[in-house]
Amino acid sequence: MSTHAARVAAPTRREQILREAARLFAERGFHGVGVDEIGAAVGISGPGLYRHFPGKDAMLAELLVGISERLLEGGRRRVAEDEARGGGSPEALLDALIEGHIDFALDDRPLITLHDRELDRLRDTDRKRVRRLQREYVEVWVGVVRALYPSLAENRARVTVHAVFGLLNSTPHLARPDALPGRAATAGLLHRLARGAFAAAETA
Amino acid sequence: MSTHAARVAAPTRREQILREAARLFAERGFHGVGVDEIGAAVGISGPGLYRHFPGKDAMLAELLVGISERLLEGGRRRVAEDEARGGGSPEALLDALIEGHIDFALDDRPLITLHDRELDRLRDTDRKRVRRLQREYVEVWVGVVRALYPSLAENRARVTVHAVFGLLNSTPHLARPDALPGRAATAGLLHRLARGAFAAAETA
DNA sequence: CCCTCAGGTTAACGAGCGCTAACGACCCTG
DNA sequence: CAGGGTCGTTAGCGCTCGTTAACCTGAGGG
Helix, strand or coil: CCCCCCCCCCCHHHHHHHHHHHHHHHHHCCCCCCHHHHHHHCCCCHHHHHHCCCCHHHHHHHHHHHHHHHHHHHHHHHHHHHHHCCCCCHHHHHHHHHHHHHHHHHHCHHHHHHHCCCHHHCCHHHHHHHHHHHHHHHHHHHHHHHHHCCCCCHHHHHHHHHHHHHHHCCHHHCCCHHHCCCHHHHHHHHHHHHHHHHHHHHCC | CCCCCCCCCCCHHHHHHHHHHHHHHHHHCCCCCCHHHHHHHCCCCHHHHHHCCCCHHHHHHHHHHHHHHHHHHHHHHHHHHHHHCCCCCHHHHHHHHHHHHHHHHHHCHHHHHHHCCCHHHCCHHHHHHHHHHHHHHHHHHHHHHHHHCCCCCHHHHHHHHHHHHHHHCCHHHCCCHHHCCCHHHHHHHHHHHHHHHHHHHHCC
C-alpha cells in the first residue's frame, strides 16, 4: 500500500524482467510463456516476480502501453520540432517520422511484434488505452501525409499509413534476422520503400 | 483407418469447423479459444470435434498448411501462365502476383492473420513444412522482382518482398474493417502502394 | 429385424499454470 | 543489536482446458 512508489533510481530488476518478458512473449506468445520461464530468464524463479508486478497481465500491459506511448510521444515531438522550425517542410517531417519508426522497428523488435500481435490479451481497460494511443499515433501520421499530399482523401491516407506500418514492421517477422544487409542499409531501404509507397498513394 | 478418404463431395462439417476455427483463432488467438467454443460455433459441443480432427493442433496445422500451399500454388501458377504466354512481361507478372495476394488478404483475412501470427504454435514438423512453403513463395516473388529490376541485389529484393507482404497484409489488422473505402478501391490502392514500394527499391 | 457405423452426447481425468501463503535472509536505520 | 522493509524462496491450491471413456441415436444394408 506504499504510496509514492516510483522514486528516482531505475529499479533495474523491473526493467530486466520487462525486457526478458518482451523477448519471451514475442518468441512464444503471451500464453505460451509461463511465469517460471520469465523468472528463470532473470535469475529468480517463479513467484518472485510478484514482488515486482501484480500479475502476468500487468507485465504485458506495461509493455504495450509503454511502447504505444513512446511511439506517440516520438511522433508528436517530431511534429512539434517541425512547427518550431517554422513548419514549412512536410517532406522533412515525414522523413523524420519514418526514421523514428524504423529505429523502433529495428531496435525493439520484440516490442513491435507484441504491439500488433498480443493486443487482445489485455484487459478491457488496458486494451482500450493502447488502442487509443495507437489511433492517435496513426492520426499524427495521417495529418503529416495529408499536408504533403493534399489531394489524398483522408480514409485513403489512413489505409496507406496502416499499410506503411505493416511494411516498416515487417523485419521482425523475418525468419533469419542475420540475413539483413546491415542495419544502416536496411533502414535506408525501408525508408525508401515507405516513401515510394506514399508517393504512389498520391497518384489517384 | 479408411483409406482413400477425401472422395468428392465436400465434407461440409469439416470445412465448417475449419472456417469457424480460423475465425476464432484470428480473433482471440490459438490459446485463447477453447474447443468448446469451436464446437459451439458449429452447433455441436465440445469433444464432438474429435470425430473430425485428432486434436486442436491438427485444426491449426491444416489451416496453416492449407493457406501456405494455396499461396505458393497460386504464385507458381501465375509464373507458369506467364511463361506460357512467352514470358516477356515481368511487369504484368508482378501485377498478377500482387493481385492474387491482395485477393487473399482481403477475402481470407482470418487465414492471413493466422499465417504470420500463430505459426510457432505448431509442432516442429508442421512448422517446418509451413516455413518451407512460405520461403518458396517468397522466392517466387524474388525471382519475378529481380527479373523486373535486375539491378536489385538478391538480399535487398528479399527484404523488399517481405516488406511488401507486410504492406499487403496490413488490412486485416485494421481496427474497423468497415472504414475501408470499398473492396475494389482498397485493392487498387494496395496494388499501387506495392508497386510504388518496388519501384522505390530499384533506385539504389 | 438386427448389425454396423458415423457422429453425436456427458462425465471425468490429468496436466499445466497463475497465483497465494508462509517463511527466510539480508540490509539499513535508530 | 533489535526491528522492519525488500526481495527472495518453496509448497500447494484451484481453475482451466485438452483429451479420453463410455454411452446413445438414427440411418442404411443384408
